[in-house]
Amino acid sequence: MSGAPQRAAAAPPLLAFRAWQPTAFGAVNWRGLWALYYGYGVSRFLRFGLETLAGPLVSSLLFLLVFVVGQRDLGEMLPGVGLTEFIAPGIVLYAVAYTAFQNSAAMIVMDKMEGTIADVQMAPLSPLEVMAGFALSAATCGLASGSLVAIGTALFVDYSYFDATLVLGFAVATALLFALLGTIAGLWAERWDHYGAVEGFVIVPLGLLSGTFFSVVRLPEVFRDWIYFNPVLYAVDGFRAGFIGQAETSLVLGGTLLAALNLILALLAWRLFTAGYKIRP
Amino acid sequence: MEHQSLSLAGPRVRQIGRVNGRGLWTLYMKEVRRFLNVFTQTLLAPMVTTLLFLAIFTLALGGGGREVGGVPFASFLAPGLVMMAIVQNAFANTSSSLVIAKVQGNIVDVLMPPLSAGELTLGIAAGGVTRGLMVGLAVGLGMWVFVPVTIHNPLFILYHGVMAALMLSLLGMIGGIWSEKFDHIAAVTNFVITPFSFLSGTFYSIERLPQAWQVVAHFNPFFYMIDGFRYGFIGHADGSLLLGVAVMAGFNLFLWAVTYRMFATGYRLKP
Numbered sequence: 361m362s363g364a365p366q367r368a369a370a371a372p373p374l375l376a377f378r379a380w381q382p383t384a385f386g387a388v389n390w391r392g393l394w395a396l397y398y399g400y401g402v403s404r405f406l407r408f409g410l411e412t413l414a415g416p417l418v419s420s421l422l423f424l425l426v427f428v429v430g431q432r433d434l435g436e437m438l439p440g441v442g443l444t445e446f447i448a449p450g451i452v453l454y455a456v457a458y459t460a461f462q463n464s465a466a467m468i469v470m471d472k473m474e475g476t477i478a479d480v481q482m483a484p485l486s487p488l489e490v491m492a493g494f495a496l497s498a499a500t501c502g503l504a505s506g507s508l509v510a511i512g513t514a515l516f517v518d519y520s521y522f523d524a525t526l527v528l529g530f531a532v533a534t535a536l537l538f539a540l541l542g543t544i545a546g547l548w549a550e551r552w553d554h555y556g557a558v559e560g561f562v563i564v565p566l567g568l569l570s571g572t573f574f575s576v577v578r579l580p581e582v583f584r585d586w587i588y589f590n591p592v593l594y595a596v597d598g599f600r601a602g603f604i605g606q607a608e609t610s611l612v613l614g615g616t617l618l619a620a621l622n623l624i625l626a627l628l629a630w631r632l633f634t635a636g637y638k639i640r641p
Numbered sequence: 642m643e644h645q646s647l648s649l650a651g652p653r654v655r656q657i658g659r660v661n662g663r664g665l666w667t668l669y670m671k672e673v674r675r676f677l678n679v680f681t682q683t684l685l686a687p688m689v690t691t692l693l694f695l696a697i698f699t700l701a702l703g704g705g706g707r708e709v710g711g712v713p714f715a716s717f718l719a720p721g722l723v724m725m726a727i728v729q730n731a732f733a734n735t736s737s738s739l740v741i742a743k744v745q746g747n748i749v750d751v752l753m754p755p756l757s758a759g760e761l762t763l764g765i766a767a768g769g770v771t772r773g774l775m776v777g778l779a780v781g782l783g784m785w786v787f788v789p790v791t792i793h794n795p796l797f798i799l800y801h802g803v804m805a806a807l808m809l810s811l812l813g814m815i816g817g818i819w820s821e822k823f824d825h826i827a828a829v830t831n832f833v834i835t836p837f838s839f840l841s842g843t844f845y846s847i848e849r850l851p852q853a854w855q856v857v858a859h860f861n862p863f864f865y866m867i868d869g870f871r872y873g874f875i876g877h878a879d880g881s882l883l884l885g886v887a888v889m890a891g892f893n894l895f896l897w898a899v900t901y902r903m904f905a906t907g908y909r910l911k912p
Binding site for chain 1: 679681682685686687689690693694696697698700701702824827828831832835836839840844845849850854
C-alpha cells in the first residue's frame with residue numbers, strides 16, 4: 361500500500377471479465393454428491409432398465425412360479441405360514457441384495473477397466489463422499505429392483521400382514537450391506553473374473569445359504585449351528601418377519617448386527633478410498 | 642543330384658481341401674481357451690451355484706422322504722440341475738464370444754480367415770458344446786458326492802447332453818449375431834433362455850401342472866431334453882422318449898440351418 365501509486369477508484373476496466381469462480385461448497389459437497397449419486401450411479405442403472413430392472417423381476421417371478429406350481433402340496437414351512445408366503449419375501453430380499461452388490465461392484469470394476477474412475481477421483485469429492493455416492497446409489501438400485509419384485513410377487517402371494525417398519529428397515533440395511541460389499545469387492549477386483557469369483561463364491565453362497573428358501577428348522581443338526589454365523593440369515597429373517605409376523609431369530613440382535621456390519625464396512629470402504637487402494641497409481 | 646543355386650519361388654499358397662481342418666481346429670481351440678482362461682468364472686462358479694441350488698431345493702422341498710416320479714426328490718432334481726448348468730453355459734459361451742467380438746470389432750479375425758460358413762458354425766458351436774459338457778460333468782461329479790445317482794441308460798444321457806449343449810450353442814450364436822449391444826443378449830438370456838429352462842420341468846414333474854399347462858409344456862423343446870436326460874438317470878419319463886429324440890434332432894437341424902444362413906449371408910456381421 362505504502363509505495364504503490366493510488367489508482368482512481370472510479371476508473372472502469374477496459375474489458376470487464378467475470379472471472380471463473382469455483383463452486384463454493386460447505387462441509388459437504390452436496391451438488392457433487394448428488395451428481396455422483398444420481399447422474400453417475402442411479403441414472404446409469406435406469407438407462408439399462410430392461411436388463412437391470414426387468415431381468416431380476418422375470419427371474420424372481422419364475423422362481424416363485426416354480427415353487428408355487430411344483431410344490432403346492434408341500435404344506436407349511438413354519439406353523440401357519442405356507443411355503444409361498446415364506447419364500448416370497450426371501451426372493452424379494454435376494455433381488456435387493458444381488459442388485460445392490462452387482463451395481464456397485466460392476467460400476468467400479470467397469471470404471472477401473474475403462475479408466476473412467478479418474479473422473480470420480482478428480483472431482484472435488486472427499487473419500488467419504490465418494491464412498492457414500494457409490495454405496496447409496498447402489499443401495500437405491502437394489503431397493504428399486506426389490507420394490508418391483510415385491511409388487512410382482514404381490515400378484516401371487518397374499519401379503520395380508522405387513523409391518524412397514526420391519527420391512528423397510530431390514531431392506532435398507534440389506535441393500536446398504538451389499539452395496540458396501542460390492543464397493544469393496546469392486547475396489548479389490550482387478551479384472552472381470554475377480555468380480556465373478558467374489559460373486560460366485562461369496563455373494564451367491566451367502567445369499568442362498570441364508571434361509572431365503574428354507575426354514576432353519578429344516579436344516580440338519582450339523583448345519584443349524586453354522587448358519588447363525590451368516591449375517592444374511594438375520595437380514596432375511598427380519599425382513600420376512602415384516603410380512604409373516606414371525607421370526608426365527610431375534611430381531612433386535614439382527615438389527616444391531618446389520619447396523620454394526622454396515623458401519624464396519626462403511627469405515628473400511630472409506631479407508632480404501634482414502635488410501636486410493638488399487639485405484640491410485 | 643539336383644541342385645538349385647537360387648530358388649525364385651515365393652511362399653506357396655497352402656492347399657486347403659474340402660474342409661479347412663487346420664483352420665477349424667484353430668477356431669475351436671480359440672473358443673475353448675477363451676473360457677479355460679477364466680475357469681473360475683466359467684467352470685467353478687457354475688458348479689458351486691448349482692450345488693447350492695441342489696442344497697436349498699432339497700432342504701426346502703425334499704423334506705419327509707418326498708418322492709417325485711418314483712425316486713427321492715434329490716435324485717429327481719439332480720439331472721435337471723445338471724442339464725440347467727449345461728444349458729446356461731453352452732449358451733453363455735457362444736453368445737458372449739460373438740457379442741464381445743462384435744462390440745470390440747475383432748469379429749473380423751474370425752470372418753477374414755479362409756473358413757466357410759459351415760466351418761464357422763461348427764467351430765464356434767463345438768466350443769460351446771465343450772464348455773456345456775465340461776460344466777455338466779463337473780456339476781454331475783459334484784452332485785454324485787451328495788446324492789445317490791443311478792444310471793439307467795447312458796445312451797440317453799449322452800444323446801440328450803450333447804444335443805442340449807449343441808442346441809443352446811446354436812441359440813447362443815443366433816442370439817449373439819442378432820445382438821448389437823450387451824443389453825440385447827442380456828434380454829435374450831432373461832426373457833427367452835431363463836424362462837424356457839425354468840418352465841421345462843427341471844424342478845418339478847410336469848404331471849403336477851394343470852391339464853392346460855401340460856399341453857403347453859409339451860411344445861417347449863427344453864422339456865424334451867430335460868425329460869430324456871433325466872430318463873437316462875432315473876428310468877422315468879414324463880413324455881414320449883422317441884418324440885424327444887426326434888424333437889431334439891429336428892430342432893437342432895433347424896437351428897443349424899438358421900445359423901449357417903446367418904454366417905453365409907453375413908447378417909449383422911458384415912457391413
